[in-house]
Structure formats: structure tokens, C-alpha cells
Amino acid sequence: MIRLSRMADYGVVVMTHMAWRRHENQTAHQVAAGTGLPEATAGKLLKVFARSGILTSHRGAHGGYELTRTPEDISVAEIVEAVEGPIALTLCVDEHPGHCGVEALCPMRGGWNRINAALREAFEGLSLAAMAFPAPPEFAGPGGRPAVGL
């Protein structure tokens, strides 16, 4: 099983929370409470996102965070990249190009690159909005989108 780090997963959770509370300034404390994450951890992620530009931070008393753009305009790729670094799937691909550790068998690069491209595309094609406000199942009846967890 290829694992996305738990931090990246939590990152999406945090950003989902921010999307739900759009335009309400959220402190790290509030986010932690809302998501169930430990406060220090939520804070760490929020800082990372502020740094990467997808959240805007206000410091000082009554400070907090807010989405910089609309959830439609933020991709899951950005979220994941903020906490994990570039989305790619092998050593080969971004280590000092030239010596592949084991052998000179990097014709395989082409193959890996195809996979990496597919993966990156998938991440880029998925917006925060799609995560936070999933389309209602086809015949959900009146009321539309399914009740969300909390």
C-alpha cells in the first residue's frame, strides 16, 4: 500500500474545515476543535498552508486564518504539495539525476514519468470544493447533498 503521509491527509481535513467555514476567521484553536486534531498539530498545518499561500493569516489578538481563494480554485494537489513537497512517486525521479544508485537502468524513467504524470493530473483535477462539498448522489431526493458528518 502506497501511503500518503498522515500529515497530508490531515492537511486535507484542515482545509476542508476551512472551506466549510469560509469567510469566518478561524484560529488554530477553533480548527483543532472542529476537526478533532490536537491543537499543536492543527497549528503546524495551518502555518504550512499560510506559508504556501493557500491560507491568509492574521497575527496578533483576534488573529487567525482564512482561505485565500475560493474552494473551487484550490486543488488538492496544492494542499498535498504544501505538506509533502512535489507530487512524484520515485527516488529515481528527483534524486541527483545521473547516478541511479544501483545501475544504469534508467530507461525505466519513461515509465515512471508516465505514472507520475497521471498521479499529478489526478491531484490537480480535484478541487477542495469537490472534497468538501461532494456532489449529491444521483437520486438523493429533495434536500440534496447528504448530511455532512458534523
Add this chain to the structure above:
Amino acid sequence: MIRLSRMADYGVVVMTHMAWRRHENQTAHQVAAGTGLPEATAGKLLKVFARSGILTSHRGAHGGYELTRTPEDISVAEIVEAVEGPIALTLCVDEHPGHCGVEALCPMRGGWNRINAALREAFEGLSLAAMAFPAPPEFAGPGGRPAVGL
């Protein structure tokens, strides 16, 4: 950076070697020599592949391994799954479904599933042959495919 475990990477290297030496019975020792991997490690991987069915093993003196199918009929997905388990990208997706640790916010599942599907497709659509014998660059001139490392 999302990392494919090094073992999975080595696994592809080993299988590539097997594709190159198709029909020649290969001992763990030979594979290790050919790939540059430590013998114990190569052996471990070969066992895993034999177990999963993409290699056939012969025990006893003059034993060894051989591809069960043609390189065209073995997907990179099979190789990676043999060493890593199912190809999927989150906790959420295959842990005891129901409690998501943090909160009941698994409407996000839909999003992750899309990404997982894309990833799995990419892996399944890539054959061992494509890895081991990459298509020659468009105008490689006569002689065709580029000389392979070793």
C-alpha cells in the same frame, strides 16, 4: 514527496532483469549480480514474486526463477502490489470502514477514490515490457532502441 517504497522500486528492477533474460533460468545469485542488489535482498524479492505468481520457481540444485508470462502480459501494478500490497493512497480507504479516526468527515472518500482509481489505472496500463524495452525515441535513426545500461 509521495514515496514508493524502495523495495517496490527494486522489485521493478529485478523484474526488468528477468525480462531481459527471458527463458534463461536465473538464480538469486545471478539476479543479484546482474542488478547490483545485495543477494539477500534480491532473493527476498524473487521469493515474493514467485509467491504472487508472476515468477515460477524451481527449487533444488540448478533451481532458479523464470517469468511465468510474457513481459507484455505482466503489469507494473502486479509487481508493485506484490511487494507493497494493494495500490491505494490513503488510510481512510482500506482501514476498518466506519470510523475514520478523527471525525465523521468521510464524504471526502469520493475524492480519494477518484485519485486511487487514476493511480491504479496508471499502474495497470504500464507493462513490464514497456519498462524493460522502452520505445525508441522518435528519430533514433537506424539501430532503433537506445543501448540499455548494462
Add this chain to the structure above:
DNA sequence: CAAAACAGAACCGATTTGGTTCTATTTTGC
């Protein structure tokens, strides 16, 4: 029966990761 090979489990050390804590720095309100 001995040697050559695979099968499979157990094991250890090092790296990575999750998560916390501590020290600034900035802003607000009294």
C-alpha cells in the same frame, strides 16, 4: 548423501514520521 538452490520466518538497526514544546514576533484593547 552432499551440495545447491529456494521457502519462510525472525530479527535488528537506522531512518522517517508524527507530534510536542519552546522562543520569538505581531497585533489588539484597556
Add this chain to the structure above:
DNA sequence: GCAAAATAGAACCAAATCGGTTCTGTTTTG
């Protein structure tokens, strides 16, 4: 202007994971 509330950012520690090795057993050949 000072205290309180918040973020910024680095440093740090414990625990889980992973890469790799070793050991014991089994099968086959000559």
C-alpha cells in the same frame, strides 16, 4: 504602553516503519 491573544518558526523527542540480514528448513540433483 503593557498585557493578552494569536501566529511564526525552529528544535526536539519518541515511536512506528522500513530496509536489509540471518537463520533454519525443504527440495532437488548428481
